[in-house]
Amino acid sequence: MQRLIWWLRRDFRLTDNTALTAALTDAASVIPVFILDDTLLKLPRTQGYRTAWLMDALRRFDADLRASGGCLIIRRGDPAEQLVTLCAEADAAGVYFNRDYSGYATKRDQAVRGALTRQGYLVRDFKDLVIHEAAEVTTSTGKGYEVYTRYRNAWSMLPKPDPLPVPTDLSCLIAPADLHSDPLPDPSQFDAAPQPICATGEAEALRRLDYFIDGLAFRYRDQRDLPAVDGTSILSPYLRWGMISPRTCYTASIEAMHAAQHQEQRENVGTWIGELVWREFNYQILARHPHIVRRAFRPVYDNIQWRNDPQLFALWQQGQTGFPIVDAAMRQLNATGWMHNRARMIAASFLVKDLLIDWRWGEGYFMQRLLDGEVANNAGNWQWVAGTGTDASPYFRIFNPTTQSEKFDPTGAYIRHWVPELRAVPDAHIHRPAGMLPMEQAQCGVQIGKDYPAPIVDHAEQREHVMALYGAARQRG
Numbered sequence: 001m002q003r004l005i006w007w008l009r010r011d012f013r014l015t016d017n018t019a020l021t022a023a024l025t026d027a028a029s030v031i032p033v034f035i036l037d038d039t040l041l042k043l044p045r046t047q048g049y050r051t052a053w054l055m056d057a058l059r060r061f062d063a064d065l066r067a068s069g070g071c072l073i074i075r076r077g078d079p080a081e082q083l084v085t086l087c088a089e090a091d092a093a094g095v096y097f098n099r100d101y102s103g104y105a106t107k108r109d110q111a112v113r114g115a116l117t118r119q120g121y122l123v124r125d126f127k128d129l130v131i132h133e134a135a136e137v138t139t140s141t142g143k144g145y146e147v148y149t150r151y152r153n154a155w156s157m158l159p160k161p162d163p164l165p166v167p168t169d170l171s172c173l174i175a176p177a178d179l180h181s182d183p184l185p186d187p188s189q190f191d192a193a194p195q196p197i198c199a200t201g202e203a204e205a206l207r208r209l210d211y212f213i214d215g216l217a218f219r220y221r222d223q224r225d226l227p228a229v230d231g232t233s234i235l236s237p238y239l240r241w242g243m244i245s246p247r248t249c250y251t252a253s254i255e256a257m258h259a260a261q262h263q264e265q266r267e268n269v270g271t272w273i274g275e276l277v278w279r280e281f282n283y284q285i286l287a288r289h290p291h292i293v294r295r296a297f298r299p300v301y302d303n304i305q306w307r308n309d310p311q312l313f314a315l316w317q318q319g320q321t322g323f324p325i326v327d328a329a330m331r332q333l334n335a336t337g338w339m340h341n342r343a344r345m346i347a348a349s350f351l352v353k354d355l356l357i358d359w360r361w362g363e364g365y366f367m368q369r370l371l372d373g374e375v376a377n378n379a380g381n382w383q384w385v386a387g388t389g390t391d392a393s394p395y396f397r398i399f400n401p402t403t404q405s406e407k408f409d410p411t412g413a414y415i416r417h418w419v420p421e422l423r424a425v426p427d428a429h430i431h432r433p434a435g436m437l438p439m440e441q442a443q444c445g446v447q448i449g450k451d452y453p454a455p456i457v458d459h460a461e462q463r464e465h466v467m468a469l470y471g472a473a474r475q476r477g
Protein backbone atom coordinates (compact mmCIF):
# COMPACT_ATOMS: atom_id res chain seq x y z
CA MET A 1 0.00 0.00 0.00
CA GLN A 2 1.17 3.47 -0.76
CA ARG A 3 -0.15 5.47 2.17
CA LEU A 4 -2.11 4.98 5.45
CA ILE A 5 -3.39 7.24 8.22
CA TRP A 6 -2.47 6.40 11.80
CA TRP A 7 -5.26 7.91 13.91
CA LEU A 8 -3.91 8.64 17.38
CA ARG A 9 -6.37 8.95 20.24
CA ARG A 10 -4.63 7.97 23.46
CA ASP A 11 -1.42 6.31 22.27
CA PHE A 12 1.13 9.09 22.02
CA ARG A 13 4.24 7.00 21.59
CA LEU A 14 6.42 5.47 18.92
CA THR A 15 7.66 2.55 21.04
CA ASP A 16 5.57 -0.61 21.17
CA ASN A 17 2.55 0.89 19.42
CA THR A 18 0.45 -1.76 17.68
CA ALA A 19 -1.43 0.40 15.17
CA LEU A 20 1.68 2.34 14.23
CA THR A 21 3.80 -0.80 13.79
CA ALA A 22 1.11 -2.41 11.63
CA ALA A 23 0.73 0.73 9.51
CA LEU A 24 4.49 1.01 9.00
CA THR A 25 4.57 -2.66 7.96
CA ASP A 26 1.66 -2.38 5.53
CA ALA A 27 2.31 0.99 3.86
CA ALA A 28 5.15 2.87 2.25
CA SER A 29 4.24 6.00 4.20
CA VAL A 30 2.12 6.73 7.27
CA ILE A 31 0.47 10.04 8.28
CA PRO A 32 -0.06 10.58 12.02
CA VAL A 33 -3.38 12.34 12.70
CA PHE A 34 -5.12 13.59 15.84
CA ILE A 35 -8.70 14.85 15.75
CA LEU A 36 -9.90 17.44 18.26
CA ASP A 37 -13.37 16.06 18.87
CA ASP A 38 -15.75 18.86 19.88
CA THR A 39 -18.18 16.42 21.48
CA LEU A 40 -15.46 15.51 23.98
CA LEU A 41 -13.88 18.93 24.32
CA LYS A 42 -17.18 20.56 25.30
CA LEU A 43 -17.99 18.15 28.14
CA PRO A 44 -17.65 19.66 31.65
CA ARG A 45 -15.66 16.52 32.57
CA THR A 46 -12.96 17.43 30.05
CA GLN A 47 -12.75 21.11 30.90
CA GLY A 48 -10.11 20.56 33.58
CA TYR A 49 -6.40 19.90 33.97
CA ARG A 50 -6.29 16.81 31.78
CA THR A 51 -7.08 18.69 28.58
CA ALA A 52 -4.36 21.26 29.25
CA TRP A 53 -1.96 18.35 29.79
CA LEU A 54 -3.17 16.72 26.56
CA MET A 55 -2.50 19.91 24.58
CA ASP A 56 1.04 19.95 25.93
CA ALA A 57 1.39 16.26 25.02
CA LEU A 58 0.26 16.99 21.45
CA ARG A 59 2.78 19.81 21.11
CA ARG A 60 5.58 17.61 22.44
CA PHE A 61 4.62 14.68 20.24
CA ASP A 62 4.55 16.95 17.19
CA ALA A 63 8.04 18.21 18.14
CA ASP A 64 9.28 14.60 18.44
CA LEU A 65 7.91 13.82 14.98
CA ARG A 66 9.43 16.96 13.49
CA ALA A 67 12.83 15.82 14.75
CA SER A 68 12.54 12.88 12.34
CA GLY A 69 11.14 14.97 9.47
CA GLY A 70 7.39 14.46 9.96
CA CYS A 71 4.70 16.23 11.96
CA LEU A 72 1.34 15.57 13.57
CA ILE A 73 -1.68 16.57 11.48
CA ILE A 74 -4.40 18.09 13.66
CA ARG A 75 -8.00 18.38 12.52
CA ARG A 76 -10.99 19.67 14.47
CA GLY A 77 -14.53 18.33 14.17
CA ASP A 78 -16.41 15.07 13.84
CA PRO A 79 -13.88 12.19 13.59
CA ALA A 80 -15.82 10.26 10.90
CA GLU A 81 -16.16 13.31 8.63
CA GLN A 82 -12.61 14.46 9.20
CA LEU A 83 -11.07 11.06 8.49
CA VAL A 84 -13.02 10.56 5.27
CA THR A 85 -11.92 14.03 4.12
CA LEU A 86 -8.31 13.36 5.11
CA CYS A 87 -8.16 10.03 3.29
CA ALA A 88 -9.35 11.79 0.12
CA GLU A 89 -7.01 14.77 0.51
CA ALA A 90 -3.96 12.62 1.32
CA ASP A 91 -4.81 9.86 -1.14
CA ALA A 92 -4.55 7.35 1.72
CA ALA A 93 -5.80 3.78 1.43
CA GLY A 94 -7.31 3.80 4.91
CA VAL A 95 -6.99 4.33 8.65
CA TYR A 96 -5.35 2.27 11.41
CA PHE A 97 -6.00 2.92 15.11
CA ASN A 98 -5.83 1.29 18.54
CA ARG A 99 -9.10 0.28 20.23
CA ASP A 100 -10.73 1.98 23.23
CA TYR A 101 -13.57 0.62 25.33
CA SER A 102 -15.87 3.31 26.73
CA GLY A 103 -19.45 3.57 25.48
CA TYR A 104 -18.65 6.83 23.67
CA ALA A 105 -15.44 5.49 22.10
CA THR A 106 -17.15 2.33 20.89
CA LYS A 107 -19.98 4.26 19.19
CA ARG A 108 -17.58 6.82 17.70
CA ASP A 109 -15.35 4.10 16.30
CA GLN A 110 -18.33 2.27 14.77
CA ALA A 111 -19.39 5.51 13.08
CA VAL A 112 -15.85 6.04 11.77
CA ARG A 113 -15.63 2.49 10.47
CA GLY A 114 -19.01 2.81 8.74
CA ALA A 115 -18.19 6.16 7.11
CA LEU A 116 -14.79 5.02 5.85
CA THR A 117 -15.85 1.63 4.54
CA ARG A 118 -18.82 3.17 2.70
CA GLN A 119 -16.29 5.26 0.79
CA GLY A 120 -14.15 2.20 0.05
CA TYR A 121 -11.36 2.94 2.54
CA LEU A 122 -9.65 0.27 4.62
CA VAL A 123 -10.10 0.34 8.43
CA ARG A 124 -8.13 -1.77 10.89
CA ASP A 125 -8.18 -1.49 14.67
CA PHE A 126 -5.90 -3.15 17.22
CA LYS A 127 -5.66 -4.24 20.82
CA ASP A 128 -3.10 -1.98 22.48
CA LEU A 129 -4.57 -0.23 25.51
CA VAL A 130 -4.57 -3.47 27.51
CA ILE A 131 -2.62 -6.71 27.55
CA HIS A 132 -5.84 -8.75 27.49
CA GLU A 133 -9.22 -7.59 26.26
CA ALA A 134 -12.54 -8.56 27.83
CA ALA A 135 -13.16 -11.43 25.38
CA GLU A 136 -9.85 -13.09 26.26
CA VAL A 137 -10.38 -13.39 30.02
CA THR A 138 -13.56 -15.34 30.53
CA THR A 139 -14.99 -18.16 32.63
CA SER A 140 -15.39 -21.65 31.15
CA THR A 141 -18.90 -20.62 30.07
CA GLY A 142 -17.59 -17.53 28.27
CA LYS A 143 -18.77 -15.00 30.83
CA GLY A 144 -16.72 -12.09 32.17
CA TYR A 145 -15.38 -12.01 35.72
CA GLU A 146 -16.87 -9.68 38.30
CA VAL A 147 -14.55 -10.63 41.15
CA TYR A 148 -11.04 -9.25 40.87
CA THR A 149 -9.12 -12.20 42.37
CA ARG A 150 -10.75 -14.67 39.97
CA TYR A 151 -10.10 -12.31 37.06
CA ARG A 152 -6.47 -11.95 38.10
CA ASN A 153 -6.00 -15.73 38.30
CA ALA A 154 -7.42 -16.18 34.81
CA TRP A 155 -5.47 -13.16 33.44
CA SER A 156 -2.21 -14.51 34.85
CA MET A 157 -2.63 -17.88 33.14
CA LEU A 158 -2.73 -16.39 29.63
CA PRO A 159 0.45 -16.10 27.55
CA LYS A 160 1.68 -12.52 27.36
CA PRO A 161 2.59 -10.70 24.13
CA ASP A 162 6.10 -9.25 23.97
CA PRO A 163 6.47 -5.51 23.38
CA LEU A 164 6.90 -4.67 19.71
CA PRO A 165 10.34 -3.62 18.51
CA VAL A 166 10.93 0.12 18.19
CA PRO A 167 10.47 1.09 14.50
CA THR A 168 13.97 1.66 13.14
CA ASP A 169 13.04 3.80 10.17
CA LEU A 170 10.75 6.68 11.00
CA SER A 171 11.39 8.46 7.71
CA CYS A 172 8.18 6.99 6.27
CA LEU A 173 6.19 8.67 9.05
CA ILE A 174 5.37 11.74 7.02
CA ALA A 175 2.96 14.61 6.57
CA PRO A 176 2.64 15.78 2.96
CA ALA A 177 3.52 19.47 2.72
CA ASP A 178 0.16 20.37 1.15
CA LEU A 179 -1.87 18.69 3.89
CA HIS A 180 -3.45 21.32 6.10
CA SER A 181 -3.18 21.02 9.90
CA ASP A 182 -5.50 22.97 12.24
CA PRO A 183 -3.86 24.94 15.04
CA LEU A 184 -3.99 23.57 18.56
CA PRO A 185 -6.34 25.53 20.82
CA ASP A 186 -4.81 28.29 22.90
CA PRO A 187 -3.56 26.60 26.12
CA SER A 188 -4.95 29.46 28.25
CA GLN A 189 -8.42 28.21 27.25
CA PHE A 190 -7.97 25.28 29.64
CA ASP A 191 -7.57 25.15 33.36
CA ALA A 192 -4.04 23.77 33.92
CA ALA A 193 -2.70 22.18 37.11
CA PRO A 194 -0.56 24.77 38.94
CA GLN A 195 2.25 22.23 39.57
CA PRO A 196 1.60 19.16 37.34
CA ILE A 197 2.82 15.95 38.99
CA CYS A 198 4.83 15.06 35.89
CA ALA A 199 5.83 16.30 32.46
CA THR A 200 4.27 14.85 29.30
CA GLY A 201 6.08 12.61 26.81
CA GLU A 202 7.20 9.11 25.98
CA ALA A 203 10.83 9.72 27.02
CA GLU A 204 9.74 10.83 30.48
CA ALA A 205 7.42 7.82 30.81
CA LEU A 206 10.24 5.39 29.99
CA ARG A 207 12.59 7.20 32.38
CA ARG A 208 10.03 6.87 35.17
CA LEU A 209 9.50 3.20 34.48
CA ASP A 210 13.26 2.57 34.69
CA TYR A 211 13.53 4.55 37.93
CA PHE A 212 10.66 2.61 39.46
CA ILE A 213 11.76 -0.83 38.28
CA ASP A 214 15.36 -0.31 39.39
CA GLY A 215 14.45 0.17 43.03
CA LEU A 216 10.98 1.20 44.17
CA ALA A 217 9.35 -1.89 42.66
CA PHE A 218 11.18 -4.09 45.20
CA ARG A 219 9.59 -2.13 48.06
CA TYR A 220 6.26 -1.40 46.39
CA ARG A 221 3.98 -3.62 48.49
CA ASP A 222 5.43 -2.25 51.71
CA GLN A 223 5.37 1.43 50.74
CA ARG A 224 2.52 1.92 48.30
CA ASP A 225 0.03 2.88 51.01
CA LEU A 226 2.13 5.69 52.47
CA PRO A 227 1.22 8.92 50.67
CA ALA A 228 4.22 10.81 52.08
CA VAL A 229 6.64 8.32 50.53
CA ASP A 230 7.82 8.24 46.91
CA GLY A 231 6.70 4.63 46.72
CA THR A 232 4.58 4.25 43.59
CA SER A 233 5.46 4.60 39.92
CA ILE A 234 3.37 7.69 38.99
CA LEU A 235 2.92 6.13 35.59
CA SER A 236 -0.87 6.51 35.58
CA PRO A 237 -0.99 9.70 33.44
CA TYR A 238 1.32 8.02 30.90
CA LEU A 239 -0.69 4.80 30.83
CA ARG A 240 -3.86 6.85 30.51
CA TRP A 241 -2.55 8.69 27.44
CA GLY A 242 -0.55 5.80 26.03
CA MET A 243 2.84 7.46 26.43
CA ILE A 244 3.87 4.03 27.66
CA SER A 245 2.27 0.68 26.90
CA PRO A 246 1.02 -1.81 29.49
CA ARG A 247 3.12 -4.48 27.71
CA THR A 248 6.29 -2.47 28.30
CA CYS A 249 5.35 -2.05 31.99
CA TYR A 250 4.52 -5.73 32.40
CA THR A 251 7.70 -6.90 30.65
CA ALA A 252 9.80 -4.60 32.85
CA SER A 253 8.13 -6.01 35.95
CA ILE A 254 8.89 -9.57 34.84
CA GLU A 255 12.52 -8.57 34.34
CA ALA A 256 12.46 -7.11 37.86
CA MET A 257 11.10 -10.45 39.13
CA HIS A 258 14.11 -12.18 37.57
CA ALA A 259 16.50 -9.59 38.99
CA ALA A 260 14.99 -9.87 42.50
CA GLN A 261 17.38 -11.28 45.05
CA HIS A 262 14.83 -12.89 47.32
CA GLN A 263 11.22 -13.91 47.61
CA GLU A 264 10.25 -10.79 49.55
CA GLN A 265 11.32 -8.60 46.62
CA ARG A 266 9.45 -10.80 44.16
CA GLU A 267 6.30 -10.42 46.23
CA ASN A 268 6.65 -6.65 46.18
CA VAL A 269 6.92 -6.64 42.38
CA GLY A 270 3.99 -9.08 42.21
CA THR A 271 1.82 -6.58 44.06
CA TRP A 272 2.60 -3.98 41.39
CA ILE A 273 1.64 -6.40 38.63
CA GLY A 274 -1.61 -6.83 40.53
CA GLU A 275 -2.29 -3.11 40.05
CA LEU A 276 -1.75 -3.39 36.30
CA VAL A 277 -4.32 -6.18 36.43
CA TRP A 278 -6.78 -3.96 38.37
CA ARG A 279 -6.51 -1.50 35.50
CA GLU A 280 -7.48 -4.20 32.99
CA PHE A 281 -10.18 -5.59 35.28
CA ASN A 282 -11.84 -2.16 35.21
CA TYR A 283 -11.59 -1.88 31.42
CA GLN A 284 -13.31 -5.21 30.91
CA ILE A 285 -16.04 -4.27 33.39
CA LEU A 286 -16.64 -1.04 31.47
CA ALA A 287 -16.63 -2.85 28.13
CA ARG A 288 -19.29 -5.27 29.36
CA HIS A 289 -21.26 -2.83 31.53
CA PRO A 290 -21.00 0.64 29.96
CA HIS A 291 -23.71 1.93 32.34
CA ILE A 292 -21.25 1.95 35.28
CA VAL A 293 -20.16 5.45 34.29
CA ARG A 294 -23.56 6.87 35.22
CA ARG A 295 -25.29 4.28 37.36
CA ALA A 296 -24.41 1.87 40.15
CA PHE A 297 -23.13 -1.51 38.99
CA ARG A 298 -25.64 -2.99 41.49
CA PRO A 299 -28.96 -1.28 40.63
CA VAL A 300 -30.22 -1.48 44.22
CA TYR A 301 -27.79 1.32 45.11
CA ASP A 302 -29.31 3.69 42.58
CA ASN A 303 -32.04 4.06 45.22
CA ILE A 304 -29.82 5.81 47.78
CA GLN A 305 -31.31 9.14 48.82
CA TRP A 306 -28.08 11.12 49.02
CA ARG A 307 -28.03 14.34 51.03
CA ASN A 308 -25.96 16.14 48.35
CA ASP A 309 -25.25 19.34 50.29
CA PRO A 310 -23.51 21.72 47.80
CA GLN A 311 -21.74 23.63 50.60
CA LEU A 312 -20.19 20.48 52.04
CA PHE A 313 -19.23 19.43 48.52
CA ALA A 314 -17.45 22.76 47.93
CA LEU A 315 -15.51 22.41 51.21
CA TRP A 316 -14.43 18.90 50.20
CA GLN A 317 -13.30 20.15 46.78
CA GLN A 318 -11.27 22.94 48.36
CA GLY A 319 -9.64 20.77 51.02
CA GLN A 320 -11.35 22.64 53.87
CA THR A 321 -13.13 19.85 55.73
CA GLY A 322 -11.22 20.03 59.01
CA PHE A 323 -10.06 16.42 58.48
CA PRO A 324 -6.36 16.97 57.71
CA ILE A 325 -5.74 13.81 55.68
CA VAL A 326 -8.76 14.52 53.46
CA ASP A 327 -7.71 18.15 53.02
CA ALA A 328 -4.13 17.14 52.18
CA ALA A 329 -5.45 14.72 49.57
CA MET A 330 -7.74 17.26 47.91
CA ARG A 331 -5.06 19.95 47.92
CA GLN A 332 -2.59 17.53 46.32
CA LEU A 333 -5.17 16.90 43.60
CA ASN A 334 -5.92 20.60 43.10
CA ALA A 335 -2.23 21.49 42.90
CA THR A 336 -0.80 18.61 40.86
CA GLY A 337 -3.60 16.84 38.96
CA TRP A 338 -2.73 13.59 40.74
CA MET A 339 -3.51 12.05 44.09
CA HIS A 340 -1.90 9.11 45.85
CA ASN A 341 -4.07 5.97 45.69
CA ARG A 342 -4.50 5.62 49.47
CA ALA A 343 -5.43 9.30 49.66
CA ARG A 344 -7.95 8.78 46.81
CA MET A 345 -9.59 6.03 48.81
CA ILE A 346 -9.76 8.13 51.97
CA ALA A 347 -11.01 11.30 50.23
CA ALA A 348 -13.58 9.37 48.19
CA SER A 349 -14.84 7.43 51.17
CA PHE A 350 -15.15 10.66 53.15
CA LEU A 351 -17.29 12.28 50.44
CA VAL A 352 -19.65 9.34 50.19
CA LYS A 353 -19.79 7.96 53.71
CA ASP A 354 -19.15 11.07 55.84
CA LEU A 355 -20.71 13.80 53.71
CA LEU A 356 -23.43 11.55 52.27
CA ILE A 357 -22.82 12.88 48.77
CA ASP A 358 -23.47 10.85 45.63
CA TRP A 359 -20.29 9.14 44.42
CA ARG A 360 -20.97 10.55 40.93
CA TRP A 361 -20.34 14.10 42.18
CA GLY A 362 -16.92 13.04 43.38
CA GLU A 363 -16.25 11.00 40.27
CA GLY A 364 -17.06 14.07 38.14
CA TYR A 365 -14.74 16.30 40.17
CA PHE A 366 -11.89 13.80 39.96
CA MET A 367 -12.42 13.66 36.20
CA GLN A 368 -11.96 17.41 35.97
CA ARG A 369 -8.76 17.37 37.97
CA LEU A 370 -6.91 14.07 37.41
CA LEU A 371 -4.31 13.93 34.65
CA ASP A 372 -4.87 10.16 34.65
CA GLY A 373 -8.67 10.52 34.85
CA GLU A 374 -10.48 8.04 32.65
CA VAL A 375 -13.88 6.46 32.90
CA ALA A 376 -13.07 2.79 33.46
CA ASN A 377 -10.74 3.29 36.39
CA ASN A 378 -12.33 6.37 37.88
CA ALA A 379 -15.90 5.06 37.92
CA GLY A 380 -14.67 1.56 38.82
CA ASN A 381 -12.75 2.80 41.83
CA TRP A 382 -15.43 5.23 42.98
CA GLN A 383 -17.96 2.42 42.89
CA TRP A 384 -15.56 0.19 44.79
CA VAL A 385 -15.22 2.82 47.51
CA ALA A 386 -18.96 3.55 47.58
CA GLY A 387 -19.70 -0.17 47.85
CA THR A 388 -21.94 -0.02 44.77
CA GLY A 389 -19.59 -1.78 42.34
CA THR A 390 -18.47 -5.27 41.41
CA ASP A 391 -15.84 -6.52 43.77
CA ALA A 392 -17.04 -3.95 46.25
CA SER A 393 -16.04 -3.57 49.86
CA PRO A 394 -19.33 -4.11 51.73
CA TYR A 395 -21.20 -0.82 52.22
CA PHE A 396 -20.99 -1.14 56.00
CA ARG A 397 -17.17 -1.14 55.94
CA ILE A 398 -16.61 2.56 56.52
CA PHE A 399 -13.18 4.20 56.64
CA ASN A 400 -12.54 6.30 59.72
CA PRO A 401 -10.53 9.22 58.26
CA THR A 402 -8.63 9.79 61.51
CA THR A 403 -7.50 6.20 62.01
CA GLN A 404 -6.63 5.95 58.31
CA SER A 405 -4.48 9.04 58.77
CA GLU A 406 -2.75 7.62 61.86
CA LYS A 407 -2.05 4.36 60.07
CA PHE A 408 -0.90 5.60 56.67
CA ASP A 409 0.60 9.01 57.47
CA PRO A 410 1.97 8.18 60.92
CA THR A 411 4.34 11.15 61.19
CA GLY A 412 1.92 13.55 59.51
CA ALA A 413 4.48 14.32 56.78
CA TYR A 414 1.87 14.20 54.00
CA ILE A 415 -0.50 16.43 55.97
CA ARG A 416 2.21 18.95 56.81
CA HIS A 417 3.30 19.15 53.18
CA TRP A 418 -0.13 19.89 51.75
CA VAL A 419 -1.75 21.69 54.69
CA PRO A 420 0.96 24.18 55.65
CA GLU A 421 -1.16 25.89 58.30
CA LEU A 422 -0.76 22.68 60.35
CA ARG A 423 3.01 22.43 59.92
CA ALA A 424 3.83 23.30 63.54
CA VAL A 425 1.11 21.11 65.07
CA PRO A 426 2.73 18.44 67.27
CA ASP A 427 2.56 14.78 66.21
CA ALA A 428 0.08 13.99 68.97
CA HIS A 429 -2.52 16.30 67.38
CA ILE A 430 -1.69 16.30 63.68
CA HIS A 431 -4.47 13.87 62.75
CA ARG A 432 -7.11 15.69 64.85
CA PRO A 433 -5.94 19.26 65.44
CA ALA A 434 -9.39 20.30 66.67
CA GLY A 435 -8.62 18.26 69.79
CA MET A 436 -6.02 20.83 70.88
CA LEU A 437 -6.79 23.17 73.77
CA PRO A 438 -6.77 26.91 72.89
CA MET A 439 -3.39 27.26 74.61
CA GLU A 440 -1.91 24.41 72.55
CA GLN A 441 -3.33 25.98 69.39
CA ALA A 442 -1.66 29.28 70.28
CA GLN A 443 1.65 27.50 70.87
CA CYS A 444 1.69 26.11 67.34
CA GLY A 445 0.26 29.22 65.71
CA VAL A 446 -3.02 27.82 64.45
CA GLN A 447 -6.46 28.77 65.65
CA ILE A 448 -9.01 26.09 64.81
CA GLY A 449 -12.07 27.66 63.21
CA LYS A 450 -10.01 30.61 61.98
CA ASP A 451 -6.71 29.44 60.44
CA TYR A 452 -7.90 25.89 59.83
CA PRO A 453 -11.52 24.64 59.90
CA ALA A 454 -13.09 22.65 62.69
CA PRO A 455 -14.36 19.26 61.39
CA ILE A 456 -17.40 19.94 59.20
CA VAL A 457 -19.15 16.74 60.32
CA ASP A 458 -19.02 14.28 63.19
CA HIS A 459 -17.73 10.96 61.84
CA ALA A 460 -19.58 8.77 64.37
CA GLU A 461 -22.92 10.49 63.65
CA GLN A 462 -22.45 10.36 59.89
CA ARG A 463 -21.65 6.68 60.13
CA GLU A 464 -25.12 6.04 61.56
CA HIS A 465 -26.75 8.20 58.88
CA VAL A 466 -24.98 6.54 55.99
CA MET A 467 -25.81 3.06 57.28
CA ALA A 468 -29.46 4.14 57.40
CA LEU A 469 -29.31 5.52 53.83
CA TYR A 470 -27.82 2.33 52.41
CA GLY A 471 -30.15 0.17 54.51
CA ALA A 472 -33.22 2.07 53.23
CA ALA A 473 -32.01 1.76 49.61
CA ARG A 474 -31.63 -2.00 50.03
CA GLN A 475 -35.13 -2.26 51.50
CA ARG A 476 -36.63 -0.33 48.61
CA GLY A 477 -35.05 -3.05 46.54
Ligand SMILES: Cc1cc2nc3c(=O)[nH]c(=O)nc-3n(C[C@H](O)[C@H](O)[C@H](O)COP(=O)(O)OP(=O)(O)OC[C@H]3O[C@@H](n4cnc5c(N)ncnc54)[C@H](O)[C@@H]3O)c2cc1C
Nearest residue numbers: 232233234235236275279341344348372373374377378381
Ligand atom coordinates in the same frame (compact mmCIF):
# COMPACT_ATOMS: atom_id res chain seq x y z
C1 LIG B 1 -11.59 7.05 43.95
C2 LIG B 1 -10.50 6.60 43.01
C3 LIG B 1 -10.44 7.09 41.71
C4 LIG B 1 -9.43 6.67 40.83
N1 LIG B 1 -9.42 7.17 39.55
C5 LIG B 1 -8.47 6.72 38.67
C6 LIG B 1 -8.44 7.20 37.34
O1 LIG B 1 -9.27 8.00 36.92
N2 LIG B 1 -7.44 6.75 36.53
C7 LIG B 1 -6.50 5.86 36.96
O2 LIG B 1 -5.61 5.48 36.17
N3 LIG B 1 -6.53 5.37 38.20
C8 LIG B 1 -7.48 5.78 39.08
N4 LIG B 1 -7.49 5.29 40.36
C9 LIG B 1 -6.55 4.20 40.71
C10 LIG B 1 -5.24 4.62 41.36
O3 LIG B 1 -5.46 5.52 42.39
C11 LIG B 1 -4.24 5.23 40.38
O4 LIG B 1 -4.14 4.43 39.23
C12 LIG B 1 -2.85 5.29 41.03
O5 LIG B 1 -2.91 6.07 42.19
C13 LIG B 1 -1.87 5.87 40.05
O6 LIG B 1 -0.62 6.08 40.66
P1 LIG B 1 0.66 5.28 40.16
O7 LIG B 1 0.78 5.40 38.70
O8 LIG B 1 1.79 5.73 41.01
O9 LIG B 1 0.24 3.80 40.50
P2 LIG B 1 1.07 2.50 40.86
O10 LIG B 1 0.72 2.17 42.27
O11 LIG B 1 2.50 2.61 40.52
O12 LIG B 1 0.37 1.39 39.94
C14 LIG B 1 0.78 1.17 38.58
C15 LIG B 1 -0.38 1.34 37.66
O13 LIG B 1 -1.42 0.41 37.96
C16 LIG B 1 -2.68 0.99 37.75
N5 LIG B 1 -3.41 1.06 39.01
C17 LIG B 1 -2.91 1.25 40.25
N6 LIG B 1 -3.90 1.21 41.17
C18 LIG B 1 -5.04 1.00 40.48
C19 LIG B 1 -6.40 0.87 40.86
N7 LIG B 1 -6.82 0.94 42.15
N8 LIG B 1 -7.32 0.70 39.89
C20 LIG B 1 -6.95 0.62 38.60
N9 LIG B 1 -5.68 0.74 38.18
C21 LIG B 1 -4.74 0.92 39.11
C22 LIG B 1 -2.44 2.41 37.21
O14 LIG B 1 -2.46 2.37 35.80
C23 LIG B 1 -1.04 2.70 37.75
O15 LIG B 1 -0.35 3.67 37.01
C24 LIG B 1 -8.48 5.73 41.27
C25 LIG B 1 -8.53 5.25 42.58
C26 LIG B 1 -9.53 5.68 43.44
C27 LIG B 1 -9.57 5.11 44.84
